[in-house]
Amino acid sequence: MRQRITELLVAKAEEQVVTVAGWIRTRRDTGDFSFLEVNDGSTLINMQVIADKSLGNYEEEVKKLSTGCSVMVEGVLKESPAKGQSVEVHASSVTVVGWADPETYPLQKKRHSLEFLREISHLRPRTNAISAVARVRSRLSYAVHNFFQEKGFTQVHTPIITTSDCEGAGEMFQVAATGKDGHFFGAPAGLTVSGQLQAEVYATALGDVYTFGPTFRAENSNTSRHLAEFWMIEPEMAFCDLQGDMEVAEEMLKYVLADVLEHCVTDMNLFDKFISKGIIERLQSVLAHDFARVTYTEAVDQLLASGQKFDFAVKWGIDLQSEHERYLTEQVYKRPLIVTDYPAAIKPFYMRMNEDGKTVAAMDILVPGIGELVGGSQREERYDLLAERMEAAGLDLEEYGWYLDLRKYGTVPHAGFGLGFERLVQFVTGMANIREVIPFPRTPGFAPC
C-alpha cells in the first residue's frame, strides 16, 4: 500500500519504511546518486527521493527517468537536511511503472501558459496550478455541503432535463434522443438553467433546502466569464425574507472562505505567489468586514455622482453591467457589496414586488475582481401578483400550474439565492479565466473529452 505524500509530510520524524507512488516532476543527477522529485497529486509538495547507484536499475532506468514517468518508490523516510522541505525518502527500490517519452510528452519542466494547458485539458491536472485548483475546488464544494448540512438544510437534486425554462429566456439547450419519433419526454425538453423553481417545491415542504448541480446556457459568449456548463448552489428557505436571505448568503461565503484558507494552505500560497498576488490577504479582509449594503437606486446615484466614464451609460432602470458592478465593489466600497431592490422590469417574474410597485426584493452580491457572485431574491408568494407577472412575462399559466400551486396551497414567504460555483472558485484562487477553474470547460466550439 502506498502512502500519500500529504500524510508523510506531517508524519513523525522517526525513520520509517514507506512506499510512495506518483509521477516524476524532475530528476537531478549528482555523481553517485539522483534526486527525484515525485508528486502524487495529494499535495503540491513533491517528495524528494534520493536514489543512489547501488539500486539495481540505477543506470538502466533511474537515470532515464523524465518528467511525467510514473514510479513506485520504497525506502526510508528521513528528516531532510535540504532547505524548504521537511522529509525525504532514501530509496531502497525505484520501480518504473510507466514511461513518458520526453520527445513527445507535452508537459515539460518549464512553465506552460494557461492558454496552452487549456488545449490539453486531459493532462493539465498534472501541473501545479491546475492540480491546486482541483484540490481547492473540491474543498470548496465540501465546505458548501458542510455549511448547509450543519445548518440543517436538506440537499435536493433538482432535475437537469426539464420542460420549464426558469429565467423565461430562450438560452436553453435542447435535449433529444436520436432515432426516437416525436419527443422522448412527450414534450420539448431542455437542460436546466436553474434548479430554483423545483427547489421551491421542496422548500415549501421541507423548510430549508439547497441544490448543488450543473446548469447550462446555450449562449454564444466566448469570454473569460462564461461557460455553457457550470455548477450552481441554490439554497431556498421557507418563512424567510430578503433580510434572512442576505444573512445566510454572507454567512455562507465567509464560512467557505475561512474553511479553504484553513485547509488549503499550500495551494493558496501558490495562488498568492504566482496567480494573484495578495489574494490571501484580500480574502482575509473579506472575512474581517461586514458586507456593504446599498439599494439599486442608491447605487445608481453613486455611479452617476462618481464622474467615472463607463462604456454603458448609467441611468435608473438599466441592468448593471460588469463594469458598474466592479466599480462599485472595487472602487467605491472596496469590499463585497450587496445591492438590493432592483427595478422589477429587469428581473425575473418570480421576484417579490416591493411596496413601491416598481422594485422587487432582489439582492446581488458583488465582489472585487469578479462582479456578481450571488444573485437572490425573496420570491413572490402572493398568487394573484405572481400570476399577473407570469402573464406579463408571456408564460403559460397552465404549464406552470405546479409552480402556482405552491402559492395556492399553504403559501409561505420564502427566499433563496444562486451562487455560481466557478465564480466562487475564481474568487478564491484569483484565476482570471473561468476556463481554468472547471475540469473540462464547455464553451462555443469546444467540448473535447
Next chain:
Amino acid sequence: MRQRITELLVAKAEEQVVTVAGWIRTRRDTGDFSFLEVNDGSTLINMQVIADKSLGNYEEEVKKLSTGCSVMVEGVLKESPAKGQSVEVHASSVTVVGWADPETYPLQKKRHSLEFLREISHLRPRTNAISAVARVRSRLSYAVHNFFQEKGFTQVHTPIITTSDCEGAGEMFQVAATGKDGHFFGAPAGLTVSGQLQAEVYATALGDVYTFGPTFRAENSNTSRHLAEFWMIEPEMAFCDLQGDMEVAEEMLKYVLADVLEHCVTDMNLFDKFISKGIIERLQSVLAHDFARVTYTEAVDQLLASGQKFDFAVKWGIDLQSEHERYLTEQVYKRPLIVTDYPAAIKPFYMRMNEDGKTVAAMDILVPGIGELVGGSQREERYDLLAERMEAAGLDLEEYGWYLDLRKYGTVPHAGFGLGFERLVQFVTGMANIREVIPFPRTPGFAPC
C-alpha cells in the same frame, strides 16, 4: 425567527417561548380548544399545538384550518402529557399564512398511493413517505462526501455535456442549441452516461478522486428500475487494483449505511413500519457481515447447479440478468455479494484483461432486493492492449487520443467503480419503485416541472 421542530424535540424540558412555522397536517377540535398537528419538514414528527378559544381568531380562522394550510405559531413549549410525544406548544397566537382549500387540495388526511403521488410530484414532498425519502437521500449524499473527503479523495466535477460515449453504446441523449447553425460545440454532443473516463484523467494526476453527478440514458425502458436521468458516484483510484477497489466499495457502503441508521432514526422507522418491514434489521445485518465474493465462473456454476428455473437461461458467457443477480444475493448468499472476473465479451473496452485472456478484472456488487448496486473494474492501463480492445469495439482511436494518452505518458494501474445513487436510496429506504427516490423522475414520456 422560527425554530425547527427537529430542534425543539430535543430542547430542554423547561418551558420556553417558541415560534413554530409550518403546515397543518390535521386539526382536531375538542370543546374549548383545538389540537393542531404542525409539520415543518425538518422531521417526520409533527408538533402538537394547543390553540384555545381565547385566541382572537379562534372561531374565524383556527377552526377553519385544514390540511396543507401554512401557519406561524407563537407559544410556550411544554412537556406533553400525551402518549408518543415529548413536547407540545400552547399557542399564544396562531397566524394563518396561507390557506389550502380542502375542496381542491389534492393531499388530504387519508393515505395516498405512491402512484397517485407521482402524478403530483410538486406536492408529494409534503407527505410523510416522500419527505422521509428526501431527508434520507440528503443524508446519504452527505455521508458519501464525508466518506471520500475523510479518506483524502478529491471531488471532480466531470462534464455533463460530452463528445465521448463512455460505454461505447448508443443510448445517449443528443444536445443542441436551437437556431444555431451546425454544432454548438463544433461536434455532435450528448449527455454523459458516465464520468469515468474523465475521472481517470484526474485520478492519473491527483491519485484518488470521486465524482458525484447526474448521468443519463436515452433508453425506452418504462420499468420500476430505470430512469432517464439519475445520479452516480464514481471513485477512481491510481495505483489501485481490483482488490483495493472492492475494499473501498464495501467500506463505503457500510459507512453510509451506518451513518444513515445513526442520523435518520425517525425516517428509517417509517420505512421499517410502512414501506419495507424489517429493513433496519436487514441493513444492520449487512453491516455485521463481510460481503461474499465469488467469480463469475463460480456464480454461473452455482446458478446451473441450483435447479432454479430462470426466464433467461444460464450459461457461461451470458450477462447476468436481474433474476440471476437477485437469486444469488437473496437465495444463495443472503447478503451482499461481489461477483468478479466477468467474460471480456460482455464488458466495456476499458476493463483490464485478466491473464486467462478471456475474463476481465471487473466486479459487480449485488444486494438483496435490488440486484446490481455497484459496478467497477480495474482499468486497462497497458497501451497496446487498450488500443486493441478499443479498435475491436469500433472506437476511433484518434478521437479517444486523450484517453490513450493517459497510458502513453506515465501510465499507472488504476481502478474505480460506479454506484447508482438512486439504487442506494432504494436499498436503504426499501422503496420498490425508483421513481419514489428521486425528487423529479425523468422517464419516457414523463418530465413535468
